Amino acid sequence: xxELSPILKQATPVLAARGEGVYIYDEEDRRYLDFTxxxxxxxxxxxxxxxxxxxxxxxxxxxxxxxxTVMHRPLLKLxxxxxxxxxxxxxxxxxxxxxxxxxxxxxRLARQATGRQNAVVFQGSFHGRTMGxxxxxxxxxxxxxxxxxxxxGVVVSPFPYAYRLGMxxxxxxxHALRELDYQFATVSSPQDTAAVFIEPVLGEGGxxxxxxxxxxxxxxxxxxxxxxxxxxxxxxxxxxxGTFWGHEPSGIRPDIVITxxxxxxxxxxxxxxxxxxxxxxAWPGSQGGTYGGNAVSCxxxxxxxxxxxxxxxxENAARMGERLREGLEKVAGSxxxxxxxxxxxxxxxxxFTAPDGSPDAATAQRAQQIAAKNGLLLLTCGPAGNVVxxxxxxxxxxxxxxxxxxxxxxxxxxAVSS
Numbered sequence: 001x002x003e004l005s006p007i008l009k010q011a012t013p014v015l016a017a018r019g020e021g022v023y024i025y026d027e028e029d030r031r032y033l034d035f036t037x038x039x040x041x042x043x044x045x046x047x048x049x050x051x052x053x054x055x056x057x058x059x060x061x062x063x064x065x066x067x068x069t070v071m072h073r074p075l076l077k078l079x080x081x082x083x084x085x086x087x088x089x090x091x092x093x094x095x096x097x098x099x100x101x102x103x104x105x106x107x108r109l110a111r112q113a114t115g116r117q118n119a120v121v122f123q124g125s126f127h128g129r130t131m132g133x134x135x136x137x138x139x140x141x142x143x144x145x146x147x148x149x150x151x152x153g154v155v156v157s158p159f160p161y162a163y164r165l166g167m168x169x170x171x172x173x174x175h176a177l178r179e180l181d182y183q184f185a186t187v188s189s190p191q192d193t194a195a196v197f198i199e200p201v202l203g204e205g206g207x208x209x210x211x212x213x214x215x216x217x218x219x220x221x222x223x224x225x226x227x228x229x230x231x232x233x234x235x236x237x238x239x240x241x242g243t244f245w246g247h248e249p250s251g252i253r254p255d256i257v258i259t260x261x262x263x264x265x266x267x268x269x270x271x272x273x274x275x276x277x278x279x280x281x282a283w284p285g286s287q288g289g290t291y292g293g294n295a296v297s298c299x300x301x302x303x304x305x306x307x308x309x310x311x312x313x314x315e316n317a318a319r320m321g322e323r324l325r326e327g328l329e330k331v332a333g334s335x336x337x338x339x340x341x342x343x344x345x346x347x348x349x350x351x352f353t354a355p356d357g358s359p360d361a362a363t364a365q366r367a368q369q370i371a372a373k374n375g376l377l378l379l380t381c382g383p384a385g386n387v388v389x390x391x392x393x394x395x396x397x398x399x400x401x402x403x404x405x406x407x408x409x410x411x412x413x414x415a416v417s418s
Contacts, residue, residue, distance in 0.1 A: 011036070011379050012372040019046025022393050022400055024377065033404055034377045035390045040235045040347070043262030044307045045393040051265045054303035058296045067095070067293045074298035081305050082273070085244050087253045092279035095271045095293035099234035099260035100128025102270040103197075105287065106256050107132050109274065110195035110228045113281035117152075118188040120180070120196045122159040124205025124383065127197060127232055136197055139204035140383045155188045159202065160214050163340045163351065169211050177217045190225035195256070200246025200344075203235045206382035207349030207389050209342065215250035228255040228278070234270070235347070238262035239308055239394050242318030242345030262394075265304045269297035313394035320396050321345035327405030328390075335412050337363050346394060352386045359384035367408075367415035376407040 017027045022045055024034045037043070044051055058074065065072040075095070083091050094109075096102050111117060119136060121127070126139040135151035137143045144150060158179045160172035167175065184190050196218055202208040222229040231254035236246030240262060247254060255278060260270030268291075308314060325341060325348050332338035332350065337360055339353035352364035364386045368378050371388075381387045390404070 011368070012377050014372065014377065021045040021048075022396050030375075032372070032375050032377050033392075033400065033407065035392045035404055036377050036379050037391050037393045038266060039379065040240060040261045040391045042266045043238055043240070043394050044265045044304055044311075044313070045395045046266075048265060048303075048307055048395075050307050051300050051303040054299045055267065055296050058299035062295045064291070065295055066290060068288050072295050072298075074295050074302065075293045078293075078298045078301050081302060082271070085305070086257060086273050087245070089275050090253065090255075090257055090273045092276050093271050093273050094279070094282075094287045095269065095298075096289050097268045097270060097291050097294075098128070099232075099258070099270055100130040100133040101289070101292075102234065102258045102260055102272050103127045103133040103136065103232065104130055106197075106230050106232075106258050106272045107136070107195070108286055109256065109272065109278065109282050110230060112283050112286060113274075113278045114194045114227060116192055116194035116227065118155055118193045119153060120155045120157055120183065120188065120193060122157055122176075122198060124159050124161065124202045124208065125156075125197065125199060125232075126202070126204035127199075137204075139202070139206075139381075153188075155183055155193075157183045159205070159208070160211055161202075161206070161208050162211075163208075163342070166357075170213070173211050173213045173217065176214060180217075180221070184221075184225070190221075190227060193225065193227040195228040195230050196222065197230045197232055199232045199234075200236045200250075201241060201347055204381050206351065206387045207343055207347060209241075209344045210250075212250035215247060215252050219250075219252040222255070230254060230256040230258065232258045234258055234260040236344075238304070239314040239317050240345055240347050240391075242314065242321050244314055246344065263304065264297045264301040265307075267294075267297040267300040269294065269301055308394070311395065316396075317345040317394045320392075320398065320401050321348060323398060324348050324390060324392075324401050324405065327402065328408065331405065331409045331412055334409075335416055337416055338412070343390075346392055346396065347389070349381070349387045349389045351382070352388070359386035361386040363415055364388050366418065367412050370414050370418075371407060371411040374407050374411050376404055376411065378408075 127136040160176040162172035340351040352360040
């Protein structure tokens with residue numbers, strides 16, 4: 001009998017039978033409040049009727065039309081619609097299937113467009129598991145270990161993680177920018193640097209928002225030195241952070257935007273976007289793929305955009321994110337083991353620390369497991385596994401947020417007491 005790889009480990013014990021909105025139901029029809037959203041993928045909730053209807057209609061019409069062989073209307077419509085939400089001038093798109101593939105495509109494009117080889121990433125970054133993307137990933141050694149040598153030309157610079165560094169936000173920004181300049185002086189000459197990759201909020205690295213001043217510092221250096229600034233919006237894009245793109249509050253414009261996860265409400269689809277002057281420098285044959293821009297996924301993405309706009313989900317993410325964070329801060333106020341509550345929009349984290357400031361992964365993971373038993377599905381993250389993150393669908397309402405906070409409070413109490 002064939003079985004799944006023994007390396008695949010579930011974060012919760014749930015065997016899902018169906019999903020509806022922000023809820024998952026198991027085979028015994030027990031309901032769970034899902035604050036994982038498939039790791040931020042089911043942005044409009046499980047099985048939103050409009051997304052389901054769009055996918056069903058497309059399945060009955062055209063499932064697959066390989067986009068370098070023939071063109072199909074859903075892909076053209078989606079490209080036009082994305083032009084309405086992408087940063088001004090970042091208006092040429094290439095589609096693939098996963099976030100990792102899109103990161104690989106962005107790295108390839110950056111090297112070809114600049115004629116330079118090096119890429120700078122930041123400590124705690126997560127950009128994917130394929131070889132190029134894993135080479136850019138420093139959220140934990142589990143992604144990089146045992147597969148070397150990795151892709152050369154990757155430079156890792158400190159991230160302005162104020163809580164970990166024991167600094168104010170401004171001090172952390174100043175420190176990280178100084179260290180980046182030191183990397184340019186000692187490791188990768190700016191003239192050898194093709195791009196800097198940054199997540200507007202660290203994902204697997206611990207749900208740490210990037211200060212606006214740091215993104216502005218990166219933009220200034222990219223302009224001064226002629227390298228590209230790549231915003232990895234795989235997890236932060238499509239309203240997750242309370243703005244459509246996670247980089248928006250900083251006021252900067254990236255040279256390349258990477259999007260995936262919430263783009264198609266659970267259907268596999270990802271893309272990179274860049275200005276024409278950059279995208280046209282990709283070498284012939286460097287962009288393609290069998291399943292990229294699948295017709296059903298594109299139809300789902302179009303419906304996702306409709307739902308986000310019609311139901312004002314970006315604004316809802318901002319409001320509900322603030323409500324969630326305030327509730328979690330109250331829980332943390334009663335439990336010193338939660339050293340930090342942070343996030344943007346509906347991308348919120350609780351960092352567990354011991355009295356000496358070291359990571360307390362045991363309590364974090366105990367709380368996450370107890371929460372699942374109590375009916376609240378959550379995930380951990382961070383290099384030490386001591387951060388519990390909350391990523392509900394953008395449709396979540398106030399009652400559901402309050403319910404989650406109540407379940408979390410009880411779970412933390414039990415985890416601390418046990």
